Amino acid sequence: MALRDKDSDAQERRLAAYAPRVYGLLVRMVGNRDTAEDLTQETLLRAFRAFETYRPEGKFRAWIFRIARNAARDWLRRRPLEPALGLDADWAERAPPSPRRQSRPEDRLLHGERASKVEAALRRLPAPDREILLLRYYGELAFNDIAKVTGEPLGTVLARAHRALKKMAELVPEEES
Amino acid sequence: MTRCPKPEMWVRYAAGELADRPRRALAAHLESCDACRREVRDLARGLEAMESLEREPALRPQMLDTLERRLRVAAANRPTRPRVITLVARYGWAAAAAAVVAATLVLHWPAESPPTVLPGNHQAESLQEVAAAIELLRVADNGTTPLPPQNLFPAGRQNELDLLLELDDAGLLLDYLMSQDKLQG
Numbered sequence: 001m002a003l004r005d006k007d008s009d010a011q012e013r014r015l016a017a018y019a020p021r022v023y024g025l026l027v028r029m030v031g032n033r034d035t036a037e038d039l040t041q042e043t044l045l046r047a048f049r050a051f052e053t054y055r056p057e058g059k060f061r062a063w064i065f066r067i068a069r070n071a072a073r074d075w076l077r078r079r080p081l082e083p084a085l086g087l088d089a090d091w092a093e094r095a096p097p098s099p100r101r102q103s104r105p106e107d108r109l110l111h112g113e114r115a116s117k118v119e120a121a122l123r124r125l126p127a128p129d130r131e132i133l134l135l136r137y138y139g140e141l142a143f144n145d146i147a148k149v150t151g152e153p154l155g156t157v158l159a160r161a162h163r164a165l166k167k168m169a170e171l172v173p174e175e176e177s
Numbered sequence: 178m179t180r181c182p183k184p185e186m187w188v189r190y191a192a193g194e195l196a197d198r199p200r201r202a203l204a205a206h207l208e209s210c211d212a213c214r215r216e217v218r219d220l221a222r223g224l225e226a227m228e229s230l231e232r233e234p235a236l237r238p239q240m241l242d243t244l245e246r247r248l249r250v251a252a253a254n255r256p257t258r259p260r261v262i263t264l265v266a267r268y269g270w271a272a273a274a275a276a277v278v279a280a281t282l283v284l285h286w287p288a289e290s291p292p293t294v295l296p297g298n299h300q301a302e303s304l305q306e307v308a309a310a311i312e313l314l315r316v317a318d319n320g321t322t323p324l325p326p327q328n329l330f331p332a333g334r335q336n337e338l339d340l341l342l343e344l345d346d347a348g349l350l351l352d353y354l355m356s357q358d359k360l361q362g
Contacts, residue, residue, distance in 0.1 A: 008252035008255070011252075012245070012248045012249075012252065015248070016241075016244065016245065016248070019236060019241065019244060020232075020233035020234055020235070020236055021232065021233055023234060023236055024230070024231065024232065024233070024234050027234075037236075037237070037240045040236075040240075040244070041240070041243065041244045041247055044244060044248070045247055045248065045251055048248055048251050048252070049251060049255075114226075114229045115229045115230060115231075117229075118226050118227065118229045118230055119230070121226070133223075133227060136192070136227075137227045137230065137232065138232065142192075142194055143188070143189060143192070143194060144194075155185060158185035158188050158189065159184075159185055161185075161188045161192075162184045162185055162187070162188045162220070164223070165188065165191075165219070165220045165222075165223030165224060166219050166220070166223060167223070168222070168223035168226045168227070169219040169220070169222035169223040169226070170219075172222070172223075172226040172229075174222060175225070175229075
């Protein structure tokens with residue numbers, strides 16, 4: 001029993017560490033902070049319950065993000081009448097920035113402006129294209145892994161990524177050095 | 178100038194996901210192709226734009242508290258599964274292989290006569306099947322499951338009943354695997 005408790009603690013800690021990144025993905029998939037928080041919890045609970053049957057066939061991170069992505073997809077399917085994005089457009093601003101990005105007021109301002117432009121550009125992407133960029137950024141997954149997460153051929157994933165990255169480059173001005 | 182690679186290839190290039198050899202080949206192409214250089218610059222800008230987002234956004238403390246509480250409840254409600262069930266979930270196919278071996282032996286058991294020693298080659302085949310199942314499991318686990326000791330099924334054991342007793346309740350094979358379990362918790 002002691003071993004089981006120790007296992008559970010370790011699993012809880014391991015999963016909880018993913019919460020911010022999973023949330024980062026989900027809030028941009030569903031466009032609503034409260035829903036994203038619920039889905040983040042649901043994702044990590046699902047993973048926790050499935051831990052005993054998890055087999056290390058691929059990356060653990062990819063497994064978590066597949067659960068998260070499917071949770072978001074399920075939610076979006078159940079709510080067809082609500083727009084997927086745009087209801088909670090301030091999703092990013094409501095979260096306090098990390099200490100790394102709080103260094104100087106002018107940096108914070110510039111960063112905030114640019115981040116807002118990036119958020120706006122992301123919202124303009126088709127959902128499947130946006131999803132690829134989000135899985136890559138928050139999951140830090142290679143395109144091969146993303147293809148496994150989405151169940152699409154690698155070529156399709158790369159084509160989506162190509163389209164999305166070009167659009168981002170077009171919509172977000174270059175950062176001044 | 179060499180023929181331009183597909184745009185998808187440049188995505189992997191810009192993302193740093195190519196092996197050394199194709200990466201060098203593409204870099205060589207870039208030196209002589211303005212169009213592809215622009216392509217890579219755009220893709221790199223798109224990737225760089227994403228870096229403006231918080232990769233680990235701060236979460237509301239109450240949300241984290243709720244998550245922690247729900248995980249605790251889930252841990253407390255986790256069914257305590259008997260070892261053999263956990264093993265079957267993890268090594269289900271190995272259990273199936275053991276069951277097939279056991280079933281094969283039972284089917285070949287004489288119905289009315291007392292247990293006798295089966296022909297040597299039959300027992301040898303059964304043992305080979307079990308050994309093959311273990312080897313397959315070892316391969317599937319990328320070699321993390323060590324091979325069984327040589328005396329797991331001593332060559333000298335001739336009594337078929339002994340073997341059946343040990344295979345019954347999926348015990349011997351699966352208990353061995355459990356004792357050698359190296360999967361992380």
